[in-house]
Amino acid sequence: MDSDSRGPVFAAGTRVERFRFTGTGGEYFRIWIVNLLLTIVTLGIYSAWAKVRKQRYFYGHTHLAGSTFDYHARPEAILKGRLIAAALLAVYVAAGEISPFLLVAVIVAYVVILPWIVVKALQFRARVSSWRGIRFDFDGQLGEAAIVFSLLLLLMPLTLGLILPYWWYRRQRFSIGELRFGATHFRFKAEVGAYYRVFLLLLAVLVGVMVVALGCAFVVALVATLADQTPPEEDSLSYYLVGSASYAAGLVFFSVLNGFARGWIGNLALGNTYVGEHRLRPRFDAAALAWLQFTNTLLVVVTLGLFTPWAQIRLAKYTVEHMSIALKGDLDSFVAAQAQPGSATGGEMADIFDVDIGF
Amino acid sequence: MAEFSAPAEFFDGRTSRPSAVQVRVNPRGALEIRGVGVELDVPRAELRVGERVGQATWTVELAAGAALAFAATSEADALLRELENSAPKRIVHALERSWRWGVISVVSTAAALWALIVFGVPQFAVRAVALVPPELERRLGEHGIDWLDRFVDPSTLDAERRAEVETAFARVATTNPKLAALRLELRRGGAIGPNAFALPGGIVVMTDELVELAEHDDELSAVFAHELGHVARRHALQRLLESSAVALITMVITSDASTATSLGTSLPTVLLEAGYSRGMEREADEFALQWLSSAGIPHERFAAILERLERASGSAAIPEFLSTHPTTSARVEDARR
Numbered sequence A: 001m002d003s004d005s006r007g008p009v010f011a012a013g014t015r016v017e018r019f020r021f022t023g024t025g026g027e028y029f030r031i032w033i034v035n036l037l038l039t040i041v042t043l044g045i046y047s048a049w050a051k052v053r054k055q056r057y058f059y060g061h062t063h064l065a066g067s068t069f070d071y072h073a074r075p076e077a078i079l080k081g082r083l084i085a086a087a088l089l090a091v092y093v094a095a096g097e098i099s100p101f102l103l104v105a106v107i108v109a110y111v112v113i114l115p116w117i118v119v120k121a122l123q124f125r126a127r128v129s130s131w132r133g134i135r136f137d138f139d140g141q142l143g144e145a146a147i148v149f150s151l152l153l154l155l156m157p158l159t160l161g162l163i164l165p166y167w168w169y170r171r172q173r174f175s176i177g178e179l180r181f182g183a184t185h186f187r188f189k190a191e192v193g194a195y196y197r198v199f200l201l202l203l204a205v206l207v208g209v210m211v212v213a214l215g216c217a218f219v220v221a222l223v224a225t226l227a228d229q230t231p232p233e234e235d236s237l238s239y240y241l242v243g244s245a246s247y248a249a250g251l252v253f254f255s256v257l258n259g260f261a262r263g264w265i266g267n268l269a270l271g272n273t274y275v276g277e278h279r280l281r282p283r284f285d286a287a288a289l290a291w292l293q294f295t296n297t298l299l300v301v302v303t304l305g306l307f308t309p310w311a312q313i314r315l316a317k318y319t320v321e322h323m324s325i326a327l328k329g330d331l332d333s334f335v336a337a338q339a340q341p342g343s344a345t346g347g348e349m350a351d352i353f354d355v356d357i358g359f
Numbered sequence B: 001m002a003e004f005s006a007p008a009e010f011f012d013g014r015t016s017r018p019s020a021v022q023v024r025v026n027p028r029g030a031l032e033i034r035g036v037g038v039e040l041d042v043p044r045a046e047l048r049v050g051e052r053v054g055q056a057t058w059t060v061e062l063a064a065g066a067a068l069a070f071a072a073t074s075e076a077d078a079l080l081r082e083l084e085n086s087a088p089k090r091i092v093h094a095l096e097r098s099w100r101w102g103v104i105s106v107v108s109t110a111a112a113l114w115a116l117i118v119f120g121v122p123q124f125a126v127r128a129v130a131l132v133p134p135e136l137e138r139r140l141g142e143h144g145i146d147w148l149d150r151f152v153d154p155s156t157l158d159a160e161r162r163a164e165v166e167t168a169f170a171r172v173a174t175t176n177p178k179l180a181a182l183r184l185e186l187r188r189g190g191a192i193g194p195n196a197f198a199l200p201g202g203i204v205v206m207t208d209e210l211v212e213l214a215e216h217d218d219e220l221s222a223v224f225a226h227e228l229g230h231v232a233r234r235h236a237l238q239r240l241l242e243s244s245a246v247a248l249i250t251m252v253i254t255s256d257a258s259t260a261t262s263l264g265t266s267l268p269t270v271l272l273e274a275g276y277s278r279g280m281e282r283e284a285d286e287f288a289l290q291w292l293s294s295a296g297i298p299h300e301r302f303a304a305i306l307e308r309l310e311r312a313s314g315s316a317a318i319p320e321f322l323s324t325h326p327t328t329s330a331r332v333e334d335a336r337r
Ligand SMILES: [Zn+2]
Pocket: B226, B227, B230, B276, B280, B281, B284, B320, B321
């Protein structure tokens, strides 16, 4: 991170435009629950329509300079993509049940086609997004994707994960740096050394979280021993409850790590992203995000999922409203490029396989 | 006819410069867009009205990448309602705005999920079982025994006792022509104690502890008959399909939930994993009692081993056929009836 991620040190004539988010939990809850019901009643078919509605809600409430973003994907395209992705998943599961060798073969095949999926997904996501009638696009090439998502991914276990920060850097350089807004290319100027620093900090947080978690477990065990309670039997209801509770505790602790990662990596990656000459300025407070994610997960667990829409809105509001863009010139002079509609298959496959692309 | 008119932002699709315009539906049904330097009449057929979601900005796409963006005002609402001719979209939008429907949806979602998991999934599994090729089922069974062998040790029974158990097994297995390719696997159970269960494809596993618990070989035959009841109806495969279906439902529901929401939905899987359903156990019991009658073995043999197992299983995991749903006493009574 460099000097101007600390405070507003800008040359005269530079204007800063803030992003705003106007969605509310109460409004989104009603949308979310109706779409969830329709998804269940239609045995999942409606999920494609639900996804479009969700995206349109979040985009349509994200404002920059008086205009909102827009999402143009067609549900039919998303449904087709989901069906193909589900078929690939079914092949993966079936292979795992039949023989471990077949499973390895399928995994290798998927790692080989992964770069193509990633490129298609990033393209789809960019091309269905617009601001002021100008579409985004993605120029990443298959060759670069093959290096990042096949080669480096295969090297990961061989290097005992030491290249993880480097991989993250290459991944974001690809997914953010190859974006285009109309005819204006993005530029990604973060440096790999900064990624290693951030990941070291994250490692420290992980160790801290684990110490706290183990400490809690120790206290619980100690109290149980002092109270002379035998551990619950394997078949009893309390066994399932204890199992579920420790799973939930794991989720909550993990959310703290997630918050720190979002804050630090977001500041680093987005803070070094330029759209033409304009520079993005995230001002995330990692500790605040960790607290936000911690409370979100806790409330989602306690409410058996009903808090989910509020959690999503809280996260979106924090993220969007701590972003601004430092302008060289104005936002009125972007020019459109010739756009073409992307295939949804890549986008949905990335969705279902949980390849977390971009920020 | 009412006048529909609302302010909007107009984008020409070539640059990011917005123009403030006033939009009106004229008497011929076309859209009149008027602003500084903007004068457009767009026929309704050339519009693509974006879906309205809550109070988010609404957009109407025009030809050649041009677009209109409306803030969520009541005028814009009236105008877009005039333009939007898809009834389903209108209905969904109306449902999404109402708190009453929000509450109704929470209750219905819970009810639908419950019905889907309790009734829909088993029905699906019963039908899907018929579509699974026997060869695949056999491989699933092999896979299962490999997995099991990570937790149990080879049997320590001597050859003579083994042969006797094999005979008790063969006695049941050979009497039913429906049960082809059956195989018995004996293991030292250890942590899983006295136990027996059927894997997909007709592999029946019995632990040494259960063999030692039996006081008569007919009791073993009775247990085998129960397990073969599961085999005949392909219950293990059915159960596997059920848990896959639940996993799939979980995935569809949580697919766009970015925060960790999987806990609530992992509970159904946990509950399903608890064992065979009440109906399945009853079917297996009926099968066993029928076989006992046909082989001339008193039902008391089955009742006796059930009772002894219940006493023995105090600390170990509950044996498969002591599944908790039909209580053991009810089953013992059924056997003695
Ligand atoms: Zn049974």
